[in-house]
Amino acid sequence: MPGQLKRDVQQANLLLARYGLVTLTWGNVSGIDRLKGRIVIKPSGVDYDVMTADDMVVVDLDGRVVDGHLRPSSDTPTHVELYKAFPNVGGIVHTHSTYATIFAQACREIPCLGTTHADHFSGPVPVTRFLTAEEVHAGYERETGKIIIERMAGLDPSSMPAVLVAGHAPFVWGKSAAEAVRNSLILERVAEMALGSFQLKPDVPAIPSHIQEKHYQRKHGPKAYYGQDKA
Amino acid sequence: MPGQLKRDVQQANLLLARYGLVTLTWGNVSGIDRLKGRIVIKPSGVDYDVMTADDMVVVDLDGRVVDGHLRPSSDTPTHVELYKAFPNVGGIVHTHSTYATIFAQACREIPCLGTTHADHFSGPVPVTRFLTAEEVHAGYERETGKIIIERMAGLDPSSMPAVLVAGHAPFVWGKSAAEAVRNSLILERVAEMALGSFQLKPDVPAIPSHIQEKHYQRKHGPKAYYGQDKA
Amino acid sequence: MPGQLKRDVQQANLLLARYGLVTLTWGNVSGIDRLKGRIVIKPSGVDYDVMTADDMVVVDLDGRVVDGHLRPSSDTPTHVELYKAFPNVGGIVHTHSTYATIFAQACREIPCLGTTHADHFSGPVPVTRFLTAEEVHAGYERETGKIIIERMAGLDPSSMPAVLVAGHAPFVWGKSAAEAVRNSLILERVAEMALGSFQLKPDVPAIPSHIQEKHYQRKHGPKAYYGQDKA
Amino acid sequence: MPGQLKRDVQQANLLLARYGLVTLTWGNVSGIDRLKGRIVIKPSGVDYDVMTADDMVVVDLDGRVVDGHLRPSSDTPTHVELYKAFPNVGGIVHTHSTYATIFAQACREIPCLGTTHADHFSGPVPVTRFLTAEEVHAGYERETGKIIIERMAGLDPSSMPAVLVAGHAPFVWGKSAAEAVRNSLILERVAEMALGSFQLKPDVPAIPSHIQEKHYQRKHGPKAYYGQDKA
Numbered sequence: 053m054p055g056q057l058k059r060d061v062q063q064a065n066l067l068l069a070r071y072g073l074v075t076l077t078w079g080n081v082s083g084i085d086r087l088k089g090r091i092v093i094k095p096s097g098v099d100y101d102v103m104t105a106d107d108m109v110v111v112d113l114d115g116r117v118v119d120g121h122l123r124p125s126s127d128t129p130t131h132v133e134l135y136k137a138f139p140n141v142g143g144i145v146h147t148h149s150t151y152a153t154i155f156a157q158a159c160r161e162i163p164c165l166g167t168t169h170a171d172h173f174s175g176p177v178p179v180t181r182f183l184t185a186e187e188v189h190a191g192y193e194r195e196t197g198k199i200i201i202e203r204m205a206g207l208d209p210s211s212m213p214a215v216l217v218a219g220h221a222p223f224v225w226g227k228s229a230a231e232a233v234r235n236s237l238i239l240e241r242v243a244e245m246a247l248g249s250f251q252l253k254p255d256v257p258a259i260p261s262h263i264q265e266k267h268y269q270r271k272h273g274p275k276a277y278y279g280q281d282k283a
Numbered sequence: 284m285p286g287q288l289k290r291d292v293q294q295a296n297l298l299l300a301r302y303g304l305v306t307l308t309w310g311n312v313s314g315i316d317r318l319k320g321r322i323v324i325k326p327s328g329v330d331y332d333v334m335t336a337d338d339m340v341v342v343d344l345d346g347r348v349v350d351g352h353l354r355p356s357s358d359t360p361t362h363v364e365l366y367k368a369f370p371n372v373g374g375i376v377h378t379h380s381t382y383a384t385i386f387a388q389a390c391r392e393i394p395c396l397g398t399t400h401a402d403h404f405s406g407p408v409p410v411t412r413f414l415t416a417e418e419v420h421a422g423y424e425r426e427t428g429k430i431i432i433e434r435m436a437g438l439d440p441s442s443m444p445a446v447l448v449a450g451h452a453p454f455v456w457g458k459s460a461a462e463a464v465r466n467s468l469i470l471e472r473v474a475e476m477a478l479g480s481f482q483l484k485p486d487v488p489a490i491p492s493h494i495q496e497k498h499y500q501r502k503h504g505p506k507a508y509y510g511q512d513k514a
Numbered sequence: 515m516p517g518q519l520k521r522d523v524q525q526a527n528l529l530l531a532r533y534g535l536v537t538l539t540w541g542n543v544s545g546i547d548r549l550k551g552r553i554v555i556k557p558s559g560v561d562y563d564v565m566t567a568d569d570m571v572v573v574d575l576d577g578r579v580v581d582g583h584l585r586p587s588s589d590t591p592t593h594v595e596l597y598k599a600f601p602n603v604g605g606i607v608h609t610h611s612t613y614a615t616i617f618a619q620a621c622r623e624i625p626c627l628g629t630t631h632a633d634h635f636s637g638p639v640p641v642t643r644f645l646t647a648e649e650v651h652a653g654y655e656r657e658t659g660k661i662i663i664e665r666m667a668g669l670d671p672s673s674m675p676a677v678l679v680a681g682h683a684p685f686v687w688g689k690s691a692a693e694a695v696r697n698s699l700i701l702e703r704v705a706e707m708a709l710g711s712f713q714l715k716p717d718v719p720a721i722p723s724h725i726q727e728k729h730y731q732r733k734h735g736p737k738a739y740y741g742q743d744k745a
Numbered sequence: 746m747p748g749q750l751k752r753d754v755q756q757a758n759l760l761l762a763r764y765g766l767v768t769l770t771w772g773n774v775s776g777i778d779r780l781k782g783r784i785v786i787k788p789s790g791v792d793y794d795v796m797t798a799d800d801m802v803v804v805d806l807d808g809r810v811v812d813g814h815l816r817p818s819s820d821t822p823t824h825v826e827l828y829k830a831f832p833n834v835g836g837i838v839h840t841h842s843t844y845a846t847i848f849a850q851a852c853r854e855i856p857c858l859g860t861t862h863a864d865h866f867s868g869p870v871p872v873t874r875f876l877t878a879e880e881v882h883a884g885y886e887r888e889t890g891k892i893i894i895e896r897m898a899g900l901d902p903s904s905m906p907a908v909l910v911a912g913h914a915p916f917v918w919g920k921s922a923a924e925a926v927r928n929s930l931i932l933e934r935v936a937e938m939a940l941g942s943f944q945l946k947p948d949v950p951a952i953p954s955h956i957q958e959k960h961y962q963r964k965h966g967p968k969a970y971y972g973q974d975k976a
Contacts, residue, residue: 075934076927077972078861097972126963126971148861150934154941157859158949166388167451168309168379185955192959219952220860234307241306241381247941248385248478256389259450262416266423270357278357279308279328397619398682399540399610465538472537472612479616479709487620490681493647497654501588509588510539510559628850629913630771630841696769703768703843710847710940718851721912724878728885732819740819741770741790 054090054110054119057083061092062105064143064229069100071237079147080125083229084135086142089113093131095122126193133197134225138209143229145236148221151243152236155179156216162239162246163258169242170259170267172235174211177242178203182218196220211272214239285321285341285350288314292323292374293336295460299378300331302468310378311356314460315366317373320344324362326353357424364428365456369440374460376467379452382474383467386410387447393470393477394489400473401490401498403466405442408473409434413449427451442503445470516552516572516581519545523554523605524567526691530609531562533699541609542587545691546597548604551575555593557584588655595659596687600671605691607698610683613705614698617641618678624704625720627711631704632721632729634697636673639704640665644680658682673734676701747783747803747812750776754785754836755798757922761840762793764930772840773818776922777828779835782806786824788815819886826890827918831902836922838929841914844936845929848872849909855932855939856951862935863952863960865928867904870935871896875911889913904965907932 064081068074077100082093092108109120115132117124125131131144155162155177162177164170180203187195200215200223213235214224224239226232249256258264271278295312299305308331313324323339340351346363348355356362362375378384386393386408393408395401411434418426431446431454444466445455455470457463480487489495502509526543530536539562544555554570571582577594579586587593593606609615617624617639624639626632642665649657662677662685675697676686686701688694711718720726733740757774761767770793775786785801802813808825810817818824824837840846848855848870855870857863873896880888893908893916906928907917917932919925942949951957964971 075930095973096970097974123970123973148859148934148938150938151941153859153861153938154945157938157942157952158945160945165450166379166384168384182953183956185953188955188959192963219858219956237306241379245379245381245384245388247945248382249388251482251944252385252389252391252478259388260413260416262419263414263450266419270423277327277354280326280354281328396681397610397615399615468537472610476610476612476615476619479613480619482713483616483620483622483709490619491644491647493650494645494681497650501654508558508585511557511585512559627912628841628846630846699768703841707841707843707846707850710844711850713944714847714851714853714940721850722875722878724881725876725912728881732885739789739816742788742816743790 054085054088054092055105057085057090057092058105058108058110061094061108061143061229062103064145064233065094065103066100067230067233068145068147068236071233073147073149073236073240074100075148079145080127081143081145081229081233082125082128082131083143084141090118091128091131091135093124093128095120096125098122127196129191129193130197130200130223133194134200134223137197137201138225140210140227141225142227143225143232145224145229145232146221147224147236149236149240151247152216152222152239154247155243156221157219159218161216162243164264165246165249165256166259167263167267168238168245170264171271172238173214173242174208174264174268176258177214177216177239178207178212179216180218211268285316285319285323286336288316288321288323289336289339289341292325292339292460293334295374295376295464296325296334297331298461298464299376299467302464304378304380304467304471305331306379310376311358312374312376312460312464313356313359313362314374315372321349322359322362322366324355324359326351327356329353358427360422360424361428361431361454364425365431365454368428368432369456371441371458372456373458374456374463376455376460376463377452378455378467380467380471382478383447383453383470385478386474387452388450390449392447393474395495396477396480396487397490398494398498399469399476401495402502403469404445404473405439405495405499407489408445408447408470409438409443410447411449442499516547516550516554517567519547519552519554520567520570520572523556523570523691524565526605526607526695527556527565528562529692529695530607530698533695535609535611535698535702536562537610541607542589543605543607543691543695544587544590544593545605546603552580553590553593553597555586555590557582558587560584589658591653591655592659592662592685595656596662596685599659599663599666600687602672602689603687604689605687605694607686607691607694608683609686609698611698611702613709614678614684614701616709617705618683619681621680623678624708626726627708627718628721629725629729630700630707632726633733634700635676635704636670636726636730638720639676639678639701640669640674641678642680673730747778747781747785748798750778750783750785751798751801751803754787754801754922755796757836757838757926758787758796759793760923760926761838761929764926766840766842766929766933767793768841772838773820774836774838774922774926775818775821775824776836777834783811784821784824784828786817786821788813789818791815820889822884822886823890823893823916826887827893827916830890830894830897831918833903833920834918835920836918836925838917838922838925839914840917840929842929842933844940845909845915845932847940848936849914850912852911854909855936857957858939858942858949859952860956860960861931861938863957864964865931866907866935867901867957867961869951870907870909870932871900871905872909873911904961
């Protein structure tokens with residue numbers, strides 16, 4: 053079981069690189085085994101080219117390494133906080149992908165400007181506040197998790213699987229590590245197209261709510277009819 | 284005959300991916316056999332990497348599946364409406380390609396800013412209105428076809444083979460599935476260059492009509508002299 | 515000799531595709547044998563994937579086909595005019611490359627905003643006027659050559675190997691077909707960076723003339739010291 | 746030893762091409778052997794495709810060629826000045842990479858808009874002044890080195906490993922040729938994202954200093970905990 057999860061998480065990390073969402077060793081993917089209370093995460097600063105399933109690091113829900121010969125991603129405490137707060141999340145991704153980071157740096161949420169967005173994100177993709185100096189000092193990565201959770205208050209992590217950390221970059225999640233990677237790619241495309249639409253029309257409004265709702269429901273609602281999986 | 288059309292439609296779908304016009308399983312291509320009254324279309328939500336000709340779905344002109352082991356694209360009712368309204372169309376493509384979608388999201392038509400545009404599209408590429416809540420409820424995909432047809436009133440689908448659905452993305456067509464894919468690629472390039480020209484000069488005008496007309500005619504008019512096919 | 519030139523021109527056409535400067539069958543490269551008075555040019559509308567040296571078309575200085583089994587590029591009369599007016603030019607390229615075309619569509623010359631530009635183009639890259647309806651009627655492609663020549667009055671085609679045709683796209687040249695292709699790539703990069711600099715600072719001025727001059731001379735002047743060829 | 750350094754410098758030059766930071770023969774990487782007082786640098790104007798370790802040129806700290814069959818990069822005197830002024834630098838890179846050059850052409854420093862920047866550059870990436878006509882005449886490349894050093898006054902080359910030469914392009918350095926290339930790639934991504942954030946919000950401020958400091962220290966400070974190398 054941990055062997056399978058290690059392979060899944062390694063494959064998801066490679067997919068992140070293949071989708072062009074990472075530069076050098078930036079970015080990390082994790083997955084969780086809820087029954088065992090174990091998180092598998094990418095090691096810190098290791099090249100995607102040489103990363104094997106065996107290099108993945110296993111930590112417990114306090115972020116302590118319980119298996120693996122490498123140091124885990126420095127962002128591990130952020131992942132741990134999110135897994136504890138969002139019980140339905142099975143995989144988490146952090147990248148500095150170009151367009152999502154452009155919005156994070158500008159501290160602007162991504163409004164729902166089209167059906168591509170509505171297909172996957174229910175409402176505008178939110179932005180956190182900045183951490184205070186005290187919070188940075190208290191534990192930078194853990195507190196990053198906490199301001200994400202603070203910002204997600206009132207939002208459902210299942211229908212809003214992404215957040216932009218102000219002045220930093222996105223954290224994205226999903227039911228599995230692979231789905232979290234797909235959501236990261238979708239967020240990147242949505243951000244790129246939103247930037248372009250703002251260039252054409254700086255005050256472009258969100259699409260009508262009845263269209264937002266329709267698109268989200270046809271892919272994710274109880275009567276979803278997109279794809280082959282739903283009957 | 285359906286075997287050949289299935290292969291043509293599958294190949295056209297693969298070309299869409301090769302041209303970089305789709306992300307994940309987004310986008311779909313169909314083709315029609317007018318004599319038999321059969322439409323062949325991509326299955327819903329299937330990876331381009333693994334899609335075979337045999338996975339293509341055959342529907343009749345009411346959109347009912349008559350052959351195939353998978354569910355057809357969720358956008359099938361839109362394709363059906365367009366085939367019924369545009370008798371000379373042999374293939375239809377829907378993508379969320381980046382630059383065309385940027386214009387669709389901004390609800391801005393693409394004016395003819397250069398000869399690249401004039402070579403392939405006669406006049407500005409139009410944008411539909413938004414569907415009302417009632418229309419969405421009545422049948423989202425079919426009504427999407429209807430507002431495209433409404434917007435194309437007075438335009439010739441042969442010389443204007445593309446439309447932008449407001450807040451959504453382009454639908455593009457052609458004499459065959461392959462030509463519709465080529466037109467999708469051209470639309471994407473034209474949209475990218477229009478966005479750039481607007482950035483340089485926000486009030487850039489359309490090129491003179493005598494140049495628009497000349498370029499369109501030298502590629503598509505009765506005395507066309509571009510390429511090897513026309514004598 | 516014509517065999518070698520055909521191979522050179524075919525290779526230069528393939529390089530154009532490899533550099534990402536063309537979409538579908540757009541763009542064309544030609545080369546001239548000044549002694550024989552023969553121009554070798556790409557056939558019209560043929561895929562770069564399947565184009566062989568034998569597909570190249572040979573025309574004389576009146577643009578009449580003297581060898582080849584295909585129709586020459588529809589832009590052949592433009593090439594012919596330029597070869598007749600610019601005696602030191604050995605190769606000509608026409609593309610609709612994205613960024614150069616963005617400037618052509620906005621009818622904006624590309625000022626010398628940096629040393630990348632100064633290394634290769636002496637002064638701003640010029641833009642033609644639009645053809646009149648009478649000129650279009652009289653012979654569109656030949657008159658396109660003539661307005662390029664008109665715009666180049668007072669400029670040296672050796673130190674300004676590119677022009678933007680208003681509302682259309684660039685024509686670029688060089689001592690050979692291969693050099694013309696390299697100049698097309700350089701123009702594209704220069705245009706892309708100029709667009710970006712204008713986005714950062716809309717009134718960005720040209721770099722000081724003493725730096726423009728220095729860069730051009732160190733690559734192209736009589737005492738050039740860039741590269742391995744000059745002693 | 747020089748053999749190893751030649752291989753390192755050649756590999757670093759190839760990496761520059763693989764990262765998409767160079768066009769044609771633009772750009773150059775050098776490395777230094779401080780004990781022997783020898784600099785190994787790319788030859789001028791040679792294609793990356795055919796460049797071997799044996800083609801690298803060895804110069805002394807006066808820029809005189811002491812080994813090699815080709816002419817060294819025309820920018821060699823700039824490299825020499827920087828190695829003499831910055832004793833901890835082991836490798837230097839010059840490129841005209843697109844986004845860094847866009848900032849250099851606009852004579853705008855790159856402020857720290859996000860943690861990607863803060864992870865690698867301590868403070869805004871600086872821009873030099875323009876060289877005067879007298880300086881250009883006195884020795885263009887050597888004087889380019891001198892204005893970089895002038896601009897770096899009060900800055901630590903170890904924590905600010907990049908500078909933008911006004912109207913020109915970046916020079917970047919590191920502890921080795923390979924690290925200098927990685928820093929060039931990071932600079933390019935940081936510049937691209939800064940341009941995008943400025944498009945979204947023209948007056949976007951730098952991120953709070955306590956976050957800048959935290960990110961720089963966790964990667965580069967005495968208690969760094971990113972990656973596998975630091976214990």
